[in-house]
Amino acid sequence: xxxxxxxxxxxxxxxxxxxxxxxxxxxxxxxxxxxxxxxxxxxxxxxxxxxxxxxxxxxxxxxxxxxxxxxxxxxxxxxxxxxxxxxxxxxxxxxxxxxxxxxxxxxxxxxxxx
Amino acid sequence: xxxxxxxxxxxxxxxxxxxxxxxxxxxxxxxxxxxxxxxxxxxxxxxxxxxxxxxxxxxxxxxxxxxxxxxxxxxxxxxxxxxxxxxxxxxxxxxxxxxxxxxxxxxxxxxx
Numbered sequence: 001x002x003x004x005x006x007x008x009x010x011x012x013x014x015x016x017x018x019x020x021x022x023x024x025x026x027x028x029x030x031x032x033x034x035x036x037x038x039x040x041x042x043x044x045x046x047x048x049x050x051x052x053x054x055x056x057x058x059x060x061x062x063x064x065x066x067x068x069x070x071x072x073x074x075x076x077x078x079x080x081x082x083x084x085x086x087x088x089x090x091x092x093x094x095x096x097x098x099x100x101x102x103x104x105x106x107x108x109x110x111x112x113x114x
Numbered sequence: 115x116x117x118x119x120x121x122x123x124x125x126x127x128x129x130x131x132x133x134x135x136x137x138x139x140x141x142x143x144x145x146x147x148x149x150x151x152x153x154x155x156x157x158x159x160x161x162x163x164x165x166x167x168x169x170x171x172x173x174x175x176x177x178x179x180x181x182x183x184x185x186x187x188x189x190x191x192x193x194x195x196x197x198x199x200x201x202x203x204x205x206x207x208x209x210x211x212x213x214x215x216x217x218x219x220x221x222x223x224x225x226x
Contacts, residue, residue, distance in 0.1 A: 004157070031212055042203050042216030043158065056211060091157050100212035101148060105157030 002026070004106035006092050012112045013082045021077045021109045025094030032075050033103070034067055035091040043091055049075060061086075082113045118204050118217040126223040133191040135220045137204035142185060148214070149178060149189045150203045158203060158216075161189070191222075199224045 005024040013019050025032050030051050035043035036059075045059040051072040060067070064083075069075040079086055089108040096102060118139045127133045139147070145166040150158035162173045164180050164187070171178050177190040191198055201219040208215050 033212070040218075042205075042218050043214075044216070045208070045213045048212055056213065059213075093157070095212070101146070101163070101207060101214065103158075103160065103214070105159070107156050 004092055004094055004104050006090075006106035006109050008109060009107065010110050010112075012114060015084060015113055016081050017113075018078065018080045019082055019111065021079075021090050021111070023075045023077070023092030023094075023106060025073065025075070025092070026096075026104055027073075028096065029094035029104075030072075030097045031095045031100060032069060033093045033095075034075070034077050035093065036061075037089040037091055037108070039088070046077070046090075079111075082111075084113050087111055087113045118206055118215055122220055123218070124221045124223065126225060127194050128225050129194060129196060131194055133189075133194045133198070133222055135189045135191075135202050135222065137187050137189075137217055139185050139187070139204075139206060141206070142182075144185075144206045146207055147178070147180065147187055148205045149176075150205060150216075151198075152201045152203065152219070154200075161202075194222075194224050196224050196226060198222060 007022045032049040034046040037043045047067045048056040049069040064080045066078045089110050091108045093103040093105045148163040149161040151161050152158045162178050164171045164178045175192045180187045201221050203216045203219045205214040205216045
């Protein structure tokens with residue numbers, strides 16, 4: 001597709017449940033970012049991949065959060081034992097080589113933990 | 115650490131008027147800024163960017179002004195339209211990592 005695709009669009013999880021959020025970046029984009037956006041706030045950085053290498057995971061809030069991009073294209077953000085404070089929109093963005101800030105964001109996955 | 119912040123959480127303007135959205139930043143070494151527009155249910159969308167060697171940059175109906183002396187930038191939208199209703203964020207890169215630091219956003223409401 002022409003844009004960044006994220007699935008599912010909405011996810012309701014019971015506290016303690018594991019979830020997996022998928023991101024399909026724009027074909028050929030080497031950089032992929034995950035951001036967390038709480039209600040009424042700006043996006044906050046979680047982690048960054050260049051191809052399959054995870055170069056920065058400093059924004060992951062806890063060891064319950066894990067991200068992977070095994071073949072340098074699709075990425076999955078996994079949250080284990082979800083907590084209510086994990087409720088947020090999770091945004092994925094990709095950018096091409098040589099344009100690190102030429103982000104294209106997906107529409108996000110809205111996670112609600114009940 | 116770095117931070118970017120917006121002055122007003124909500125701005126309400128009449129259709130056809132000009133809108134000005136403000137942003138302050140803390141790091142005097144910051145050399146690049148981006149404005150994003152986020153409509154409800156969508157991800158942020160790039161509007162315009164500016165480097166620190168410029169004071170002003172114009173796009174289609176939008177202008178960004180950068181005042182490095184007071185560490186302030188603004189986004190001006192001319193002849194505001196209902197389709198401009200959204201949340202607007204300023205953002206700056208974190209060092210050279212590719213990571214962006216976003217402000218909290220200003221909600222622009224356009225009254226018909």
